Amino acid sequence: MRFFNLFDSHFFNNFLLRYCRIGIAADRRKHIPQISTGKVRGRHAAANFIIPANTRLSARMSFHRRAQIPVKSADIILLDTQPHRIHNANQFFGIGIARPRRRPQRFTCLDKSSFFHKVACCFDFSMGKDRQENSNDHKHQKATHFKSFVFTLIASMVFGHATFAETTDLPRPLVDADFHNIDAMQASLGQKLFYDKILSGNQNISCGTCHHHRFGGSDGLSLGIGEGGVGVGPTRLPGFGDNRIKKRVPRNASALWNIGAKEVRVLFQDGRLSVSDDYENGFNSPAEEWLPNGLDTILAAQAILPMTAQFEMAGNPKENEVAGAAHDRIDAVWPIIAKRVRIIPEYGQLFVDAFDDVETADQVDITHIAKALGAFIGQEWRSHDSPFDAFISGDKTALNASQKRGLDLFYGKANCASCHSGSLLSDHKFYALALPPFGPGRTRRFDPYVRDVGRMGESDDLADAYRFKTPQLRNVALTGPYGHNGAYASLENMVRHHLNPLQMLDEWQPEMAQLPTAEWLQAIDFVVMSDKREMARQRSHLDITPIDLNDREIDDLVAFLHSLTGATALRLPLGVPDTVPSGLPVDK
Template sequence: MHPYIPLLALIAAVAQPAQAETRPKPLTDADFRPHSADEVALGQLLFWDAELSGNRNISCGTCHHPRFGTADGVSLSLGEGGIGLGPDRHPDPADMPEQRIPRNAPALFNLGILDLRSLFHDGRIEADATRPTGFRTPLEDEMVSGFASLLSAQSMFPVLSPDEMAGHYSENEISKAVRTGQLTGPNGAWEKIAARVAAIPAYQQQFAAVYPEIGGGRAIHFTDISNAIAAFVSFEWRSDTAPFDAWLRGQAPLPPLAATGADLFYGTAGCSTCHTGPLLTDQSFHAMGTPQLGPGKTERFETNQRDLGRIRVTNRPEDAYAFRTPSLRNVTATAPYGHAGSHSDLRAFVMFHADPAAGLDAYTPQAVLPEFTPAKDDWAATNDPSESTAIKAAIRQPAHPLTDAEATAIMAFLDGLTDPVAIAGRLGIPATVPSGLPIDR
């Protein structure tokens, strides 16, 4: 071997862009939980069926629609009491909403991965091997067993929310059970929903075909419903065929501007500090100074409109105003951005994130809010100087201000995360559902 070859190789390695050292491994089939075609098909019907909501008027697809990148295209949704989809959703004069949903509806891409550690903006549902169920949730020891995955366990909670799917107070048998704290057990809200589904012959037949225990005579439980929905979400919106994925697999280079953006993303801009791995999230929690708007994530007896984020789960002061790092998969299709949807423009949000303290000082409203006049001003927390000061004080990430040219390059890189196959979905929206109820299209 020539004596200078090792030295030349070392110089070449040092000269490589920073992103070459931190580029994540590509996703493979081994990263995802397998599901049968029959289970996925059953989950598709359940996902789009409003039978799961208290008043039979909202499905999972109402707020997680492929038309809006598996979210709903607005900052804060109108759930129960709303009519229509996305930005066109509006109050039902015969059943007015009580308030907006307090947090932005997240996208559903790649939630079927095996290494899924937490869900919701505050991570209040987490994988926890020390728990009998395998999960830590707000129900603590009342949490039932039978969930196949964390994604499955997550689906149990929107159906319990009066503002999301359950309905309010005495509107139906589900909302009554929620109101009185009857969530689990034979008379609990979940089993009442399961009984509704089991009473539909087509569902009973499909569940019996998919799950052998039900075929053998066991009753359908809500855990079975949530397992099927999780199988569908995992299959339908798996995202690993974007230009980014071809780049990770060494199949094709990124376009020059996107490659410059990748160098910044994985280098001096510091984006990959939190947006790491093949999903571009560390699945952790960070206070990034994102503005607060809407009713806030508070208890019903509280009068403020704050959202303290992760601290509500951990009670640790250092978790104040910290929220889960979102995946950036298909991020160009999932506006608005932030836990409360404070930004409708991705480039503006990228600039904000690069220097959140300065961004918070300069923030002007750019949210997308469905027509609705809430009892409390949507912008009360945003316009409260003491709340802005507290949000800013919680920021721990160093600032990396971007030039316009750098922001343009990073935007080109983010565009390479767009996966048309995943955005369109694989099975799509069914023509009908077994309940016969209307489908949001």
């Protein structure tokens, strides 16, 4: 391959391109300096002009929103793919050519040299009168394109056509240094707290109830059943009599895989928790300035927020002292929880053993509980031993043929990696996918609609309406249902929604949601879908464009997603404890 690259660089630069007479102009007066092909990095195909990163192209933009590049004529343009998150030469077709006093027109792609390390294309930019005025140059251009095509054909026959998986820049493998350091004793203590219902207001639900080992760190439901429910997983019931749930949890229970990575600085589907010093406590959170100081990681910060949520763990006002405190002010909850824990002798001794700054049990506060929970989550749900991880570490036999084709689609034609990028397979940003809306929504105090506006609810920026955070994909096959509200039970349907969002939205049926029956909630479960104005608003906010894949390609893409399942994902280090120090029952 190295010989081929050297041969190609010399042959392509010195034999084919010498026929090109190329002028690249911003307008009829000012010319953009041409970048010499000799200065292009060796691993790139030859190029007469490199589109700079500040043109802000995006594979997801529709044509009319793309940057218009003023060009008079050109033969070969190289787009440095990484700044623009472009992964396939066919994605270039939406880029417009802005001519002086002329309407923008699209490229005509004459040849694609897809075996190069970076994507390079030959384009014919000649248009209108310029095509006639520069007819002689155009003949040279056509000859050059033909020679380039012949060269590509011969090279493919002689050297073989490398797959995209073999030539593209795949993410680097995850290593232990990518994660926060974990204290083993704190993690062991955190395991007990994670499954102990003493952290909830009515002592009837634990963190593990909705983030259970048996269900990949989730609960197998579209929308969770929080405080008041009975059971665990997809068979969890909404409760009975006066203790039945008053409302479903508004969003799907997110899985916990690899959220202990150092690059994770935003959590929750609307990003309501982020690393920030806005409130001088290290985080921007719903607790604002009342979040305790001393929380060392975002894992610790997120662990104590569900304790304050009425429909998750706190319970309803007047039911218990925790719920009453949460109604007064959020930080009034945590001293009550901390006291409950530290007065249990076994817990007191475990904290003394695990924390250097705790000499006696009465020194335990909510920050110690948060750190222990964060340590457990960070250690237990770390996973980077999947076939995909083996493949990017150098074992090219780790994926089967279907998974390799799916990998090519993921980083190529299907454009998945434009958002699911990097080593964690997430860019940690927010996008609107027009997922079918249902459930109680996550409304703001002044919001008259039953709806979930996503990131806008936190940022108050209209541009963020209906956008939700890009999830990481390790072990995604274990964590259904999928979407911020669990709209799809299968990976295949979630993939199909990404490929054609509005069609899938139109075809979606309420019975596709994994919702345990609760007759007293049925009136509100799907009321938003009968609101024509709200549905029109959600349809108009869409950050992805349809992509055409056939059934085999979809099967290959799903096969690749299954290759992200870790070898030890179903037998994690600590697992579910048999008992907890409070003596309360453990959800098994």
